[in-house]
Amino acid sequence: MDAQQSIIVRSSDLAAPIPDPDRPAPGDLNQELLGTSLWTDDALARAQIPVFDVPLVTVGGGIGSFVLVDLLRIAGVPTNQIRTLTNLDVPWQTYEYLTRVSQIPRTERLRSDATGMPDNIWGFPSYALLEAAKEKTIAPLFNVLVEPIFTDYWTPRAGTAFAAIEREARRVGYFDTLAKGQVRMVRRRHGGGYYTILTPPPGATPTRRIAYRSRFVHIAVGYPGLRFLPDLQEYRQRYQDWTHVVNAYEPHEQVYEELKRRPCVVMVRGGGIVASRVLQRLMEDRWNHRAPTTIVHLFRTFISGTQDRGGPFWRRKGGDGWAYQGFNWPKGAWGGQLKESFEKLEGEDRANLYKKLGGTHTPKRKLWQQQMGRARAEGWYHTVHGTVEQVGRNEQRQVVSRVKLANGSMQDIVADFVIDATGLEGDLRDHRILADLLDHSGAGRNPMGRLDVERSFEIRGTRCEPGGRLYASGSMTLGGYYAGVDSFLGLQYAGLQIVDDLAAQGFCPRIGAQRSMSQWWRWVRNRPV
Amino acid sequence: MTPTLIGRIQTRLFLLLVIGLPWTILVTPLLPRHLGVGTLGGLYATTLTAWFLVGLLGCCIWEPLYHLGQQFRWEKDWPILFGLLTSIPEALVLWSALPAYDTSPASGWTFCFHFFSTWIVMWLFAIGPIKIFLIRYRFRGGRIL
Missing domain, CATH: 3.50.50.60 (FAD/NAD(P)-binding domain)
Known part of the structure; x- marks a missing residue:
């Protein structure tokens, strides 16, 4: 590349x-x-x-x-x-800019802890405490008290930060x-x-x-x-088509607008938080704006349950394709025992710890679970496990992805739009x-x-x-x-x-x-x- | 919270010394006096013994146990609710280890008020204001030194 x-x-x-x-x-x-x-x-x-x-x-x-x-x-x-x-x-x-195009406007919540405050090195009073005081409600405080056992992690709104x-x-x-x-x-x-x-x-x-x-x-x-998946980049250059294949970190509002106008199939690629955000937008548009969209969600790695990543102490929750994790690293990596482990390790050993704790994941949020459950039940949200071999175009100018499925067989998946939410870094x-x-x-x-x-x-x-x-x-x-x-x-x-x-x-x-x-x-x- | 074992122990001792001790000294005269701990001196002996045992049992038994429990958590963290709920088993063990209290309800209330009020004040300090004084605390797994 x-x-x-x-x-x-x-x-x-x-x-x-x-x-x-x-x-x-x-x-x-x-x-x-x-x-x-x-x-x-x-x-x-x-x-x-x-x-x-x-x-x-x-x-x-x-x-x-x-x-x-x-x-x-x-x-x-x-x-x-x-x-x-x-x-x-x-x-x-x-x-x-990055949060907005990846579907976090100012009113939506980030994936960040209540005490991760760029404006306050002390992390006290936390964003949860400030929101509770400002909006005269104890809900954020109760959330912080019982998270993550009984509820999702509380996270601040982008605009607050x-x-x-x-x-x-x-x-x-x-x-x-x-x-x-x-x-x-x-x-x-x-x-x-x-x-x-x-x-x-x-x-x-x-x-x-x-x-x-x-x-x-x-x-x-x-x-x-930010890198684009090579197969999608190749498609864009070959067909000079920059509108039907987009990256979630590019402005791509036109895709959502088009979806409201006609029945389309959208392929979403990626199993991280950006994919979650894009799915939320697609699903809410379908329910709120009657956008008759069918979603095909392609996972390269499909997680069907709790992952064993190195014995009984290293088990990460997962299911329905996703690996679940509150933040982009396990919390102990910011200031606890995992941070100490990283500090002590050199070279290959450190890379191995990164590998063990890494991978693609998203928070297990109640809202997203409900939305995916409902979409699945209504029959227009489908997950596919496989790797894309090639991306081309058919006579109707739709994007055709040739996918090698996990069972080894090949399948052509036709979509009107492909949204790349893999977030590869350059x-x-x-x-x-x-x-x-x-x-x-x-x-x-x-x-x-x-x-x-x-x-x-x-x-x-x-x-x-x-x-x-x-x-x-x-x-x-x-x-x-x-x-x-x-x-x-x-x-x-x-x-x-x-x-x-x-x-x-x-x-x-x-x-x-x-x-x-x-x-x-x-x-x-x-x-x- | 994302403690390490040494951080847990240091935090416990620090909180006991800076918050738990002054709090105990302040509230003991307000506790009802009765039975085996009828005098203020006797009551102080009991509450200070409790204070001491929270430190001793905590460093030798509880914190290593919590640390072991934390290993089963993928996040390697210790949700703040755990910091509150662990007071219950600790209270039960401590209650049975303190000879000065008898089994009367009055004794129970005295013990509970002292123990849980101290715990909650320490816990509240640890989940927030401690960082005002120790700016690096949250990055050090709870280590003070």
């Missing part, structure tokens, strides 16, 4: 794109810089790229950057010591740290620290590029890219900044092929003495010593590890009990840090 097979849902597509300059301009990258891994101050001067000094730069400007800035501010770092390089206007922009991040961003002065533009690369600097090259919006600066010279750099650019190289780190800055891959980071979230092999440290947090670090990196709580953990590491180097005070208490009280009263 090459990079062209990735769907790009990076921030560059969400905000106004800032293209690379197409003709020579003052203050641009030259061959000397492009070809050198370790940059000197003189080389930047020769290229006439203006240099700005700031101790710490965070690249991305999404929730990962926001959480780190929040923590640094709480630790006592002034805003003028931090620059957030981004082309996003607000930290939740990419996240809101976004509004909370906005409040906290204003409180800590996050927006004062923004420098708008597209980051092109981070390179090590001769003499310590790093250069981060930013392409500002056209006309914003006299030169095409500007450079930030900093001792610390933090990379939080989100998903390197390779590090799909992202230009990460590819550049691999090629020029000594970064490597962990046992899962992602960016190799230390327990402190420093990118292994990229240190630039004296004093330079390069950190990363987010999904690109999956496979390291911490599994829950792609979550609100995981970003907070990574942020805390980074801030502690920065404190150990004297950049900021370590957040101790007293600072924590006084800052929490400021958070409660919405006072500046």
Whole structure:
């Protein structure tokens, strides 16, 4: 699979794109810089790229950057010591885009624990407690008390999290740290620290590029890219058909609109939470908007009951094709015994634990169980267990999937639309900044092929003495010593590890009990840090 | 909650010391005095013994047992309801281990009020406010040190 097979849902597509300059301009990258891994101050001067000094730069400007800035501010770092390089206007922009197209509008609930609060490092009072107070009901508290034994996990509404991040961003002065533009690369600097090259919006600066010279750099650019299933990608290219075969992370509202107009068969591929969301939308449209849709749900791995994943201590619930799990890892991976296990393991052993706990899964939510049960009883929701060998088109211009069923026989499944909800993540190289780190800055891959980071979230092999440290947090670090990196709580953990590491180097005070208490009280009263 | 065994033990001792002890000292004078524990001094001896035994039995028997139970959970977590319900078996065992109480209902009420009020205050502190003071607590499996 090459990079062209990735769907790009990076921030560059969400905000106004800032293209690379197409003709020579003052203050641009030259061959000397492009070809050198370790940059000197003189080389930047020769290229006439203006240099700005700031101790710490965070690249991305999404929730990962926001959480780190929040923590640094709480630790006592002034805003003028931090620059957030981004082309996003607000930290939740990419996240809101992804959740919205995958059927979680602001009013719907995320798959996130009540205490996973990007706006509140303490996780107290939790989103459940806040919702209970705001809506004057004890229902969320009762839910949290009896979950997951007697009810589903309580999870916050997407809009709650976004509004909370906005409040906290204003409180800590996050927006004062923004420098708008597209980051092109981070390179090590001769003499310590790093250069981060930013392409500002056209006309914003006299030169095409500007450079930030900093001792610390933090990379939080989100998903390197999302991949499309190769057979579907091939179909789209062969038939130039981008409307009948879609990825759940692309805007695909037109599919649901079309389904309301005529009887269609939709094939849904995938057994994760995005598939659950898409099914919910399809089913509710059928009931509420009389969309006469038939759903064929294709599972590559079909789970028919509780899975044995390594003896009596390792049994995960499952059924009707799905594996069931509340969150994207077992809870103990964020802060309990599974987290400790991951921390201790290296190489192959760590990869094996990832494998044992991994796989595709979705929460067992009562609503979804009821909906699937009813749809099955009404006879228009069918599950199929098999692998797709080829995707083509028939004379009626319908999508035909040739499926090798679990029993070995072949079957052609005809559908009007195919929704790919498999959510394959792209390779590090799909992202230009990460590819550049691999090629020029000594970064490597962990046992899962992602960016190799230390327990402190420093990118292994990229240190630039004296004093330079390069950190990363987010999904690109999956496979390291911490599994829950792609979550609100995981970003907070990574942020805390980074801030502690920065404190150990004297950049900021370590957040101790007293600072924590006084800052929490400021958070409660919405006072500046 | 997502405790480790050492985290469970540390959390229990921490809560007993920071919440359980002051609470016991505060509420003991409010408890009815009668029978074997007729004087305030006698009552303190009994409630403080109970407090001590919750720590001792907890570290030696209960927490290792809960940890074993947790192994059968895929999530390797300990739902907060468990943290509340485990008070019942612990109360039963503790009740039979405390010689100062007799079998009268009055004794029972004294014991129950002290034991369960202390438990609930500790539990409430552990599921929320503890994180205000210990910002890294929730990532450390309940370890304090």
